[in-house]
Amino acid sequence: MTNVAKRTFDTLVIGAGGGGLRAALQLADAECHVAVVSKVFPTRSHTVAAQGGINAALGNVSPDNWHWHMYDTVKGSDYLGDQDAIEYMCRSAAQLVYELEHAGVPFSRLDNGKIYQRPFGGQSREFGKSQATRTCAAADRTGHALLHALYQQNLRAKTHFFDEFYAVDLLKDADGYVLGVLAFEIETGEPLVIEARTTLLATGGAARIFQSSTNALINTGDGLGMTLRAGIPLQDMEFFQFHPTGIAGVGNLMSEAARGEGGYLLNAAGERFMERYAPNARDLASRDVVSRAIITEIREGRGCGERRDHVLLKLDHLGADVIKQRLPGIRELAMRFAHIDPIERPVPVFPTAHYMMGGIPTDRHGRVVAPAMFGPEEAVPGLYAVGECACVSVHGANRLGGNSLLDILVFGRAAGNHILEYLRDNPYPRETPPDALEVPLQRLRRWERPGKGETVYRIREEMRSVMERHCGVFRSGDLMTEGIRKVEELHDRLQHAVIHDRSKVFNTARIEALELENMMEIALAAIISAQARQESRGAHSREDFPERDDDHWLKHSLYFMEGRRMDYKPVRLKPLTAETFAPKARSY
Amino acid sequence: MRFSIYRYNPETDAKPYMRDYQLDIDASGKMLLDAILLLKAQDETLSVRSSCREGVCGSDALNINGRNGLACITPLSDLKEPIELRPLPGVPVIRDLVVDLSQFYHQYRAIRPYLVNQDPEPEIERLQAPEQRAELDGLYECILCACCSTACPSFWWNPDKFLGPAALLQAYRFLADSRDQATNERLDYLEDPYRLFRCHTIMNCVDVCPKGLNPALAIGKIRSLLVKRTI
Numbered sequence: 001m002t003n004v005a006k007r008t009f010d011t012l013v014i015g016a017g018g019g020g021l022r023a024a025l026q027l028a029d030a031e032c033h034v035a036v037v038s039k040v041f042p043t044r045s046h047t048v049a050a051q052g053g054i055n056a057a058l059g060n061v062s063p064d065n066w067h068w069h070m071y072d073t074v075k076g077s078d079y080l081g082d083q084d085a086i087e088y089m090c091r092s093a094a095q096l097v098y099e100l101e102h103a104g105v106p107f108s109r110l111d112n113g114k115i116y117q118r119p120f121g122g123q124s125r126e127f128g129k130s131q132a133t134r135t136c137a138a139a140d141r142t143g144h145a146l147l148h149a150l151y152q153q154n155l156r157a158k159t160h161f162f163d164e165f166y167a168v169d170l171l172k173d174a175d176g177y178v179l180g181v182l183a184f185e186i187e188t189g190e191p192l193v194i195e196a197r198t199t200l201l202a203t204g205g206a207a208r209i210f211q212s213s214t215n216a217l218i219n220t221g222d223g224l225g226m227t228l229r230a231g232i233p234l235q236d237m238e239f240f241q242f243h244p245t246g247i248a249g250v251g252n253l254m255s256e257a258a259r260g261e262g263g264y265l266l267n268a269a270g271e272r273f274m275e276r277y278a279p280n281a282r283d284l285a286s287r288d289v290v291s292r293a294i295i296t297e298i299r300e301g302r303g304c305g306e307r308r309d310h311v312l313l314k315l316d317h318l319g320a321d322v323i324k325q326r327l328p329g330i331r332e333l334a335m336r337f338a339h340i341d342p343i344e345r346p347v348p349v350f351p352t353a354h355y356m357m358g359g360i361p362t363d364r365h366g367r368v369v370a371p372a373m374f375g376p377e378e379a380v381p382g383l384y385a386v387g388e389c390a391c392v393s394v395h396g397a398n399r400l401g402g403n404s405l406l407d408i409l410v411f412g413r414a415a416g417n418h419i420l421e422y423l424r425d426n427p428y429p430r431e432t433p434p435d436a437l438e439v440p441l442q443r444l445r446r447w448e449r450p451g452k453g454e455t456v457y458r459i460r461e462e463m464r465s466v467m468e469r470h471c472g473v474f475r476s477g478d479l480m481t482e483g484i485r486k487v488e489e490l491h492d493r494l495q496h497a498v499i500h501d502r503s504k505v506f507n508t509a510r511i512e513a514l515e516l517e518n519m520m521e522i523a524l525a526a527i528i529s530a531q532a533r534q535e536s537r538g539a540h541s542r543e544d545f546p547e548r549d550d551d552h553w554l555k556h557s558l559y560f561m562e563g564r565r566m567d568y569k570p571v572r573l574k575p576l577t578a579e580t581f582a583p584k585a586r587s588y
Numbered sequence: 589m590r591f592s593i594y595r596y597n598p599e600t601d602a603k604p605y606m607r608d609y610q611l612d613i614d615a616s617g618k619m620l621l622d623a624i625l626l627l628k629a630q631d632e633t634l635s636v637r638s639s640c641r642e643g644v645c646g647s648d649a650l651n652i653n654g655r656n657g658l659a660c661i662t663p664l665s666d667l668k669e670p671i672e673l674r675p676l677p678g679v680p681v682i683r684d685l686v687v688d689l690s691q692f693y694h695q696y697r698a699i700r701p702y703l704v705n706q707d708p709e710p711e712i713e714r715l716q717a718p719e720q721r722a723e724l725d726g727l728y729e730c731i732l733c734a735c736c737s738t739a740c741p742s743f744w745w746n747p748d749k750f751l752g753p754a755a756l757l758q759a760y761r762f763l764a765d766s767r768d769q770a771t772n773e774r775l776d777y778l779e780d781p782y783r784l785f786r787c788h789t790i791m792n793c794v795d796v797c798p799k800g801l802n803p804a805l806a807i808g809k810i811r812s813l814l815v816k817r818t819i
């Protein structure tokens with residue numbers, strides 16, 4: 001292991017967003033020696049930006065139950081979600097929200113003192129009959145409230161934090177066990193091996209591969225890159241969600257809560273156009289449906305503004321009180337980034353890359369699973385993944401608003417529990433083989449290469465614009481074939497790029513280079529998976545294959561970095577106890 | 589636009605210096621962070637933190653033309669040129685605009701920033717009336733950006749003893765929570781000639797908080813809780 005410093009823990013979590021911190025809390029409270037590695041101070045993680053809320057059938061406002069929530073989630077996923085995992089998630093939801101409340105999350109309250117809930121898109125009562133009110137909220141800062149409370153609880157539980165450490169690659173032995181990670185301290189540039197019997201990836205999404213994105217700058221999919229390089233495939237990477245209401249031109253998110261509280265969309269004619277696309281749910285149809293409707297309105301010439309390139313989100317009819325009380329964060333963002341006070345005027349919005357439904361394939365215990373000797377879903381020993389970086393899959397082809405915070409909590413806890421079992425069954429650490437560090441260290445050293453070459457910045461911006469143009473809301477075979485060629489070319493150019501910052505101390509150029517390596521692999525995974533899927537399902541809409549095709553495509557995609565090849569595996573249509581929701585035509 | 593930016597790399601620079609930059613940019617509608625990221629594309633050795641780019645994560649607090657604020661929500665067009673960017677004052681510099689916030693985080697941890705409630709956990713949520721919940725508004729929204737504490741003279745002089753406005757605001761966030769039962773222990777900890785009472789109500793913290801929070805008011809409320817407790 002040469003001269004790289006080493007630390008050893010029972011268990012390691014990479015990423016300090018809600019999923020990582022929920023798992024860490026479970027483990028620390030069970031008196032495990034747990035380390036959390038994060039490239040940013042924990043409360044800077046992207047969970048902090050989640051606005052609208054978290055779905056749980058508490059029934060505080062109107063009668064509700066988990067089975068309706070499950071139906072909505074399966075339907076929202078366009079039947080690509082695994083129904084065992086979805087049942088598990090929806091059944092656990094209420095308890096997890098109560099736990100959060102006990103942990104101190106300052107939920108907004110109803111007059112009777114219970115947790116405030118609001119209507120959200122794609123949520124129904126009685127299997128599609130009427131709108132449900134299911135999304136638990138702390139004003140429109142639910143993610144902030146949740147992340148801070150989870151961090152605070154981890155401080156109480158004495159979780160060990162490696163703040164501002166960047167994880168480079170997983171360490172594996174010849175038997176395929178994952179033994180920890182090579183990271184480095186950003187402040188000093190010093191590499192560090194962190195050994196643990198289990199490693200949990202909770203590194204978040206990668207919607208920064210697109211030019212216009214609601215995501216934080218740090219959402220570069222580092223865990224996905226590590227997974228691919230470890231020889232494990234990524235699942236369903238063609239499914240990226242475009243949120244209908246990013247602020248036009250800048251991309252900052254206007255939460256679905258805005259429409260949940262009664263806001264709606266208008267085209268240039270002042271028409272409430274969602275009535276045509278989704279006669280029942282209207283503005284609270286599922287996100288994929290609303291995003292396509294907006295693009296269609298704009299394409300057909302009914303966009304707003306001088307360039308007719310956006311639509312408007314109208315809120316002023318809600319009145320100043322509702323906006324100030326329920327949507328203060330939205331208002332702040334609109335005033336800052338669009339120079340519009342939604343109390344007075346509607347906000348220009350446009351569909352913006354927001355969420356990655358696909359990711360690292362896992363089972364409902366958070367175990368990473370990959371095809372091996374005996375089937376498509378064998379556990380990779382010692383490796384777990386939760387949250388946006390993982391694909392359980394509860395979101396299938398399209399995620400419902402309010403289900404992502406739920407996902408991170410439910411599977412953060414589930415992974416924590418399963419890790420405890422694994423640690424019990426595997427009480428002794430395995431030896432890290434001496435050569436395990438070679439490749440990861442090489443990856444670091446590669447960026448010390450002197451000489452001339454293109455900058456990381458330039459290649460990154462080009463990649464983002466290619467992905468935006470060739471793999472956006474509407475897709476077609478030819479456009480994507482060209483896109484693949486372009487990303488492959490950028491991938492090659494990246495091999496020759498150089499950075500000019502030679503310092504070890506807080507070298508952000510080096511971080512950005514390593515992040516771009518990850519993003520480039522993810523962009524390839526996304527566009528190659530998208531080109532292969534010849535149907536339209538959920539967020540993936542092909543103009544050349546406009547229909548869903550269950551006969552051929554009711555299956556999960558798996559993308560392997562080696563050979564850039566695709567494989568497929570069946571959708572788990574059988575829930576744990578409930579009856580299967582068989583695929584049906586999907587309308588709102 | 590013209591910028592003058594504090595540069596310091598401990599590996600190569602004997603001492604910090606200010607470096608001038610020029611940037612061709614249409615300022616309208618842009619934030620300072622947009623400009624910094626473009627400057628960084630020209631000179632990648634410039635180190636700065638950023639993440640959410642919308643004022644919710646607290647990463648990019650800087651001293652901007654002499655005043656602490658978040659680069660990502662500071663409109664470029666509001667700034668006088670040359671725009672002078674320095675690291676947050678009163679804390680050690682790691683490199684360029686990146687500061688070491690260990691002391692700040694230490695103070696946050698010191699106030700036990702988590703809900704304490706010894707009662708058996710109910711099967712559902714603990715109830716809290718909307719008015720009780722409203723007591724937390726203006727407190728829980730803190731993003732730990734450190735703009736306030738690093739603008740506070742008392743924090744500069746006694747960083748090891750005075751808790752600083754951010755930690756005190758969080759201390760009050762838990763005192764104000766109807767669900768928290770550690771009021772006495774919390775007040776015991778704060779009743780100290782330094783931890784709380786070094787605040788001289790200079791109000792810098794209120795001036796600079798990018799989230800519009802009011803640590804001085806929270807400090808005042810803790811004081812009155814302490815007074816009330818003695819009578």
Ligand code: SF4
Binds near residue numbers: 742752788792
């Ligand atoms: S009011 Fe108190 S805490 Fe705020 S800046 Fe002044 S001395 Fe510091």
Ligand code: SF4
Binds near residue numbers: 732733736753797803
């Ligand atoms: S009180 Fe305001 S200035 Fe101080 S850390 Fe919190 S958000 Fe930042």
Ligand code: FES
Binds near residue numbers: 644645647649659660
């Ligand atoms: S980048 Fe998050 S607060 Fe500015």
